[in-house]
Amino acid sequence: MGIEQLVFYVFAVIVLASALLVVANKNLVRSIFLFFITLFSMAGLFVFALADFVAITQIVIYVGGVLVLMIFAFLLSNKHILDNPDNLKTGVIGLHHLPGILVAFLFFIVIVWSVSLAKVEQLEWIQHSGDNTLKPSDNTIHNIGINLMTRYLLPFEVVSVFLMMALIGAAHLARKERKP
Amino acid sequence: MIPLSHYLIISAALFSIGVYAVLSKRNAIMILVGIEFMLNAAILNFVAFSKHDKFAASGQVFALFAIVLAAAAVAVSLAIILNVYKYYKTIDPTQIDKLRD
Numbered sequence: 017m018g019i020e021q022l023v024f025y026v027f028a029v030i031v032l033a034s035a036l037l038v039v040a041n042k043n044l045v046r047s048i049f050l051f052f053i054t055l056f057s058m059a060g061l062f063v064f065a066l067a068d069f070v071a072i073t074q075i076v077i078y079v080g081g082v083l084v085l086m087i088f089a090f091l092l093s094n095k096h097i098l099d100n101p102d103n104l105k106t107g108v109i110g111l112h113h114l115p116g117i118l119v120a121f122l123f124f125i126v127i128v129w130s131v132s133l134a135k136v137e138q139l140e141w142i143q144h145s146g147d148n149t150l151k152p153s154d155n156t157i158h159n160i161g162i163n164l165m166t167r168y169l170l171p172f173e174v175v176s177v178f179l180m181m182a183l184i185g186a187a188h189l190a191r192k193e194r195k196p
Numbered sequence: 197m198i199p200l201s202h203y204l205i206i207s208a209a210l211f212s213i214g215v216y217a218v219l220s221k222r223n224a225i226m227i228l229v230g231i232e233f234m235l236n237a238a239i240l241n242f243v244a245f246s247k248h249d250k251f252a253a254s255g256q257v258f259a260l261f262a263i264v265l266a267a268a269a270v271a272v273s274l275a276i277i278l279n280v281y282k283y284y285k286t287i288d289p290t291q292i293d294k295l296r297d
Contacts, residue, residue: 065246137200
């Protein structure tokens with residue numbers, strides 16, 4: 017096993033372990049900071065899939081934007097937790113979570129089963145990708161930039177308009193009511 | 197080289213953790229975290245398949261779009277959560293069961 021595989025599986029274990037801790041933790045502040053670790057190691061997995069630009073975007077948008085927003089909303093909406101943090105320290109997952117665990121586990125079984133049935137390594141377009149396969153020395157950012165301005169121009173514009181709509185909508189929803 | 201199916205299995209596990217969080221959490225922010233897990237699992241699949249699509253780079257471009265859309269969704273839903281908190285003084289989705297004023 018080379019160093020590449022070793023680092024990849026370490027990242028994978030960090031992703032899954034921190035995600036499990038996020039959902040198992042009763043303390044919301046700890047959950048949100050563990051979510052930060054999950055997103056960071058997801059960026060590591062993206063680097064191993066040779067998508068360095070997506071990894072950087074993940075760090076900039078999720079860790080820089082989404083997480084700060086979540087902490088902000090948490091501080092504004094959970095006053096009773098911040099006032100008395102001691103009564104939340106029951107660690108074990110209770111029996112009332114059993115249906116959720118069961119459904120999630122069945123989902124996992126079904127997806128893994130369908131992945132093993134699909135035999136992704138033997139798909140025709142992957143077998144014949146040959147020259148079309150990324151190498152670690154390739155410059156993907158150059159390629160993404162050209163594609164974004166030619167082949168995917170319409171989705172790019174639609175996403176930018178959508179982003180503006182979402183920004184205006186969020187600002188409208190979060191504004192203070194003016195006294196009549 | 198890491199086989200493609202390992203990416204898919206990691207993303208399946210992350211997706212099921214997200215499903216669990218959405219189904220059983222009693223806090224709207226934790227449900228949002230679960231949705232983010234599911235979106236990240238989908239993005240990992242996009243990126244993993246994009247390794248075999250160098251010239252069109254469709255997987256990576258749509259992973260970028262998905263990240264942008266997730267950020268927009270988080271902004272809007274956090275604004276909604278703050279409004280719900282202002283009205284009901286709680287963000288537990290099991291207690292918010294009235295549509296009327």
